[in-house]
Structures are given as C-alpha cells and as structure tokens.
Amino acid sequence: MPKLKDMVNLFMDPLVTTGVLMEFLADQFRKKGFDDAVLGLSGGVDSALGAALLVEALGPEHVVGLIMPSDESSKASVDDARAVARSLGIKCAVRPIGPVVRAFFKGGTRPDRVRVGNVAARTRMMCLFDHSKAHSAMVVGTSNKTELLLGYGTWYGDLACSINPLGDLYKTQVWQLADFLGVPEHVVTKAPSADLWAGQTDEKELGFTYAEVDRLLHLMVDREFSHDSLVEAGFPRRFVEEVYRRIIGSQYKRSLPTIPKVSAKTIGLDFHLSRDWGT
Amino acid sequence: MKHLRLAIDQLAPHLGDIKANIERHRAGIDWARREKADLIVFPELSLTGYLVRGMVNQIGLAPEAPEIEGIARHAGPMGVILGFIEKAPDGQYYNSAAYMQGGRLQGIQRKLILPNYGMFEERRFYAAGDKVVPIDTPWGRMGIMICFDALHPAVAYLHEQAGARILVTISASPARAIGPEGEMGGREVFRIAQRAHARLCGQIAVFVNRVGTEEGLIFWGGSEVLDPAASLLCELPEYDEARQVVEIDLESIERARYLFPHLKEGRTDLILQELWRTRMGAPLHAIKVPE
Numbered sequence: 273m274p275k276l277k278d279m280v281n282l283f284m285d286p287l288v289t290t291g292v293l294m295e296f297l298a299d300q301f302r303k304k305g306f307d308d309a310v311l312g313l314s315g316g317v318d319s320a321l322g323a324a325l326l327v328e329a330l331g332p333e334h335v336v337g338l339i340m341p342s343d344e345s346s347k348a349s350v351d352d353a354r355a356v357a358r359s360l361g362i363k364c365a366v367r368p369i370g371p372v373v374r375a376f377f378k379g380g381t382r383p384d385r386v387r388v389g390n391v392a393a394r395t396r397m398m399c400l401f402d403h404s405k406a407h408s409a410m411v412v413g414t415s416n417k418t419e420l421l422l423g424y425g426t427w428y429g430d431l432a433c434s435i436n437p438l439g440d441l442y443k444t445q446v447w448q449l450a451d452f453l454g455v456p457e458h459v460v461t462k463a464p465s466a467d468l469w470a471g472q473t474d475e476k477e478l479g480f481t482y483a484e485v486d487r488l489l490h491l492m493v494d495r496e497f498s499h500d501s502l503v504e505a506g507f508p509r510r511f512v513e514e515v516y517r518r519i520i521g522s523q524y525k526r527s528l529p530t531i532p533k534v535s536a537k538t539i540g541l542d543f544h545l546s547r548d549w550g551t
Numbered sequence: 552m553k554h555l556r557l558a559i560d561q562l563a564p565h566l567g568d569i570k571a572n573i574e575r576h577r578a579g580i581d582w583a584r585r586e587k588a589d590l591i592v593f594p595e596l597s598l599t600g601y602l603v604r605g606m607v608n609q610i611g612l613a614p615e616a617p618e619i620e621g622i623a624r625h626a627g628p629m630g631v632i633l634g635f636i637e638k639a640p641d642g643q644y645y646n647s648a649a650y651m652q653g654g655r656l657q658g659i660q661r662k663l664i665l666p667n668y669g670m671f672e673e674r675r676f677y678a679a680g681d682k683v684v685p686i687d688t689p690w691g692r693m694g695i696m697i698c699f700d701a702l703h704p705a706v707a708y709l710h711e712q713a714g715a716r717i718l719v720t721i722s723a724s725p726a727r728a729i730g731p732e733g734e735m736g737g738r739e740v741f742r743i744a745q746r747a748h749a750r751l752c753g754q755i756a757v758f759v760n761r762v763g764t765e766e767g768l769i770f771w772g773g774s775e776v777l778d779p780a781a782s783l784l785c786e787l788p789e790y791d792e793a794r795q796v797v798e799i800d801l802e803s804i805e806r807a808r809y810l811f812p813h814l815k816e817g818r819t820d821l822i823l824q825e826l827w828r829t830r831m832g833a834p835l836h837a838i839k840v841p842e
Binding site: 281283284285287288289291292295296299300440494537542543544545546547548549550551 | 565566567568600602603604605606675676726728729730731732733734735763764765766767769789790
C-alpha cells in the first residue's frame with residue numbers, strides 16, 4: 273500500500289484560488305482606502321506571485337516593486353526582479369541597502385551573518401513603509417505558509433506588512449499558482465534562496481526540501497495527525513520532531529507582543545475588535 | 552396562493568456600518584418591488600456584517616428599534632427576511648433573522664446552533680435561541696434556519712415537524728480548503744445539506760449566502776433555490792453581489808409529497824421514545840460482535 277505521505281495532494285484549483293485571493297485584495301484596498309500597493313521584489317517566486325496577484329486585482333499602474341539588494345545579494349536576483357516587473361508591466365525602483373547596513377554596523381563588533389541578514393531585512397521593511405507613507409501605498413507581504421510556520425523570516429523585517437495574500441499558501445502551492453499566472457519560468461524553477469550570502473539556498477539551510485516539508489505541514493497542521501501517525505505515514509521521526517519544534521519555537525513571530533492582564537479588557541486577550549470594523 | 556415570486560439578494564454587508572447596510576437593503580427592496588416580488592431574502596447578519604465580535608452591544612438592535620421598523624415600512628406589503636443582531640430584554644444578544652411584512656416586523660427566529668470551533672467563535676458573543684418559530688405566510692408555513700443550523704439535520708427535521716413547506720437558510724459561509732478540482736469545504740457541505748433538506752423534508756429550500764470579505768474570511772455566495780425534488784430553480788454566482796427573482800410553483804410541494812410520500816411514514820413517536828429513553832440513561836442494548 274502506498275504511504276500516506278506520498279498520497280497528499282496539495283494542488284488547489286488555480287482559477288478558484290486566484291479568484292478568492294483577488295477578491296480579498298480588491299476588498300482590502302477599497303476598505304483601507306488605498307489605490308496603490310508597494311512590495312519588495314527579491315527576484316524570487318513569492319514576491320513575483322504577490323506582484324502578479326496585485327496586478328490582477330488592482331491593475332499594473334497601481335503596483336510598485338522595490339528592488340533592494342544588499343552587498344550580499346547576487347546580481348542575478350536583481351536581474352530576475354527586473355524581469356518580473358517587466359513581464360507584469362509594473363514600475364520598479366532599485367534601492368541598494370548596502371550603505372545603510374554598513375553604516376549601521378560601523379565601529380561595532382563584527383556581526384555574524386544572521387545579524388547582517390536581520391538588519392538587511394529590517395532596512396527593507398523601513399524602505400517599504402517609508403514608500404507607503406510617501407506615496408499612499410499599502411505594504412503587501414509575501415511570506416508563504418511554509419516560511420511562516422517554520423519561522424523562516426525576520427520578525428519586523430520581511431514578516432512586517434499590512435496584508436499578506438500568500439500567508440495561507442504552502443511553498444509548493446506558490447509554485448503552482450505562479451506557474452498558472454505566468455510568472456517567468458526561470459523564477460518559478462530556480463532554487464529558492466533568501467539571498468543572504470553567496471550560494472545560499474533555503475533547502476540547504478533548512479535541511480529538507482519544500483516538497484517534503486509541505487506535505488508534512490499539511491498533515492500536521494491542517495489535518496492534525498498525531499506524531500505517531502505521521503511516522504506511520506512515512507516521515508522520519510526526527511524530521512517530524514524538528515518541524516514541530518520549529519513551529520512551537522516561532523509562535524512569537526506570528527503573534528502580537530504578549531500583554532499581562534490587569535484591566536477588564538486586554539489587547540490580545542479579550543479586546544475583540546475586527547480590523548475591518550466600520551469599513 | 553399558487554405562486555411565490557421570491558427575490559434573493561446576496562449582498563456584501565459593510566462590517567459595523569448599519570446606516571450603509573440599511574441603504575443597501577432599501578435598494579434591494581426597491582429592486583424587488585420593480586420586479587414585482589412577493590418576498591425578498593437577505594443573508595445572515597446582513598444589517599451588521601459577520602465579525603462583529605466585541606461590538607455586539609454597540610450594533611445590536613431591539614426588535615422595536617426604528618431601524619428595523621424603517622425597513623419594514625419601506626418594504627410595505629412585501630415580505631422581507633434579513634439578518635441582524637437582536638438585543639433582547641434579558642441583556643443577551645442573538646444572531647437573529649427578522650421576518651417583516653405588511654409594514655411591520657412579524658417575527659424573529661434566533662440562531663439555534665452557534666458554531667464555535669476553528670475560525671468560528673459565536674458562542675463567545677451570542678446566546679443561542681431555544682425554539683423553532685414557524686411563520687405562517689400568505690404562501691404557506693415557513694421555517695428559517697441561520698447558517699450552521701442548516702448543517703444539523705435535526706433542525707431541518709424540527710422545522711418539517713412544525714409544518715414548514717418553505718425552508719429558508721440565511722448564511723455567512725466563508726470559503727476554505729480549496730481542492731484540486733475547485734471543490735471548497737464550505738460550499739460542498741451546504742450543497743449536500745440543502746439538497747437533503749429539500750428532498751427529505753419535501754420543502755422548497757432557499758439558501759442565501761453573503762459575499763464580500765472580512766479580515767481574512769472570503770464569503771462565497773452561490774445562493775440557490777431548490778424545489779422539493781431538489782432540482783435547481785435558481786442559482787447566483789459565487790463571490791460577487793447578485794440578485795434574482797424566481798417564480799415558485801407552490802403546488803409542487805404537495806405534488807412532490809404525494810409522489811414521494813415518505814413523510815407520512817415518519818415515526819415521530821419512535822424518535823421521541825428513543826431519544827427520551829437513551830437520554831434518560833436507559834441501556835442502548837448495542838450488539839457486541841466478538842473480535
């Protein structure tokens with residue numbers, strides 16, 4: 273009998289999914305009173321899909337992509353980001369962040385590459401939110417569900433945004449949808465990378481492939497299988513435990529700061545107000 | 552009366568903006584009047600939006616509130632079913648459906664079963680209704696279910712037992728779990744339930760589901776009207792605001808019930824007896840099969 277892990281089908285009808293996400297985007301922009309969107313374009317598939325969805329929902333004239341290479345970014349990434357903007361017909365601007373990151377660390381202790389990566393991500397966040405204020409454009413995030421669940425992102429860096437249309441799509445689903453929406457093939461098929469140092473790829477750094485971990489996350493999170501059932505389904509126990517540990521350990525990145533309750537109505541606990549109230 | 556000209560209007564309410572929503576209801580009623588409709592049905596919580604959460608007390612309306620009365624007066628002789636948050640004299644708030652006709656509120660059906668799992672948290676904010684309220688309209692007895700009620704066969708059965716010939720479900724069902732063939736969690740279960748209610752309870756089944764988005768919830772619409780053979784009489788598109796009038800042959804109910812007379816064999820006495828017996832702790836006498 274084939275193992276359950278090989279039977280998981282993460283494919284979502286792309287037409288229906290695109291329709292739902294467009295509906296969400298068009299409505300959110302109308303409700304929040306924005307005509308325009310800004311997002312970071314890395315040259316990767318997530319930001320390319322985010323831009324493609326925004327173009328479908330708002331039209332290309334309402335979408336701006338900021339390309340923000342650091343000293344560590346590869347030239348190929350910048351070229352890919354430009355290619356994405358060109359193929360969608362959206363405006364893009366290149367804002368190298370190397371000087372800001374260098375100035376930040378000047379005179380201090382020599383930072384490790386995680387610190388450099390975090391400061392780079394938070395510098396990009398500042399550029400995006402500054403553009404937002406200057407041009408009345410809503411900052412749209414493009415972290416996918418796999419990254420969000422694994423905590424593979426910088427808190428208040430690339431995770432910071434007003435809305436995120438990709439947050440409920442696993443990486444493999446991002447690939448499917450990007451392919452459907454005509455994102456340049458090379459951008460869809462290249463190895464995903466946070467581009468924090470030369471030769472870095474996500475899958476090398478994480479120690480597993482997206483195809484594997486997405487199937488595990490789907491069964492663990494969406495379908496709530498027990499760890500024993502997941503091992504029976506064909507996943508190595510160490511893999512199951514490692515992924516579980518990552519999810520638990522990164523919950524802080526997915527929550528508001530914890531506030532201790534001393535009053536009658538406490539933000540984050542029992543002050544229940546929808547963001548869309550009155551829109 | 553032999554026919555009911557029924558209008559369904561799957562609108563997208565503005566969350567928390569009662570004034571804008573009243574305007575939208577009035578526009579729907581004006582359109583229905585031009586279409587010579589007898590009755591118009593709006594979705595669940597159509598006056599308030601869905602994710603009202605901690606604001607129920609700011610937006611809840613007493614049944615005699617001028618907002619409710621104003622809509623009823625505007626509709627005049629036309630029947631109206633809409634969804635609102637009912638502020639009750641006991642200090643509780645209910646997710647309720649209002650039935651209006653003849654220029655006034657005629658009755659209220661409170662939601663009986665509040666979803667409280669996953670993305671739903673209605674029991675935190677609402678009290679649950681405690682009875683089915685049959686409504687005798689000029690087109691026959693009507694029962695109203697609110698969203699999650701319709702996913703409980705027992706609620707549809709109670710309406711059938713109360714004599715409903717037309718079963719109206721008003722809904723705020725969000726899309727979820729999109730599959731490879733475009734199938735979608737929320738829709739599949741309501742499609743099955745509506746067909747079962749129509750066919751097994753011998754009723755006209757009306758389903759009006761809202762559209763629009765709130766926070767990350769995307770409501771899918773897809774309202775429909777089925778005859779007692781579960782054949783589709785009218786269907787609205789998904790995700791977009793839409794409305795339509797459908798002419799319902801009320802004699803189709805008696806015809807369907809005569810041709811498929813299973814309802815007359817219903818054993819209410821048996822159901823009552825077995826529920827009572829087992830709820831009182833009497834042994835079920837389940838048969839044990841050796842392993």
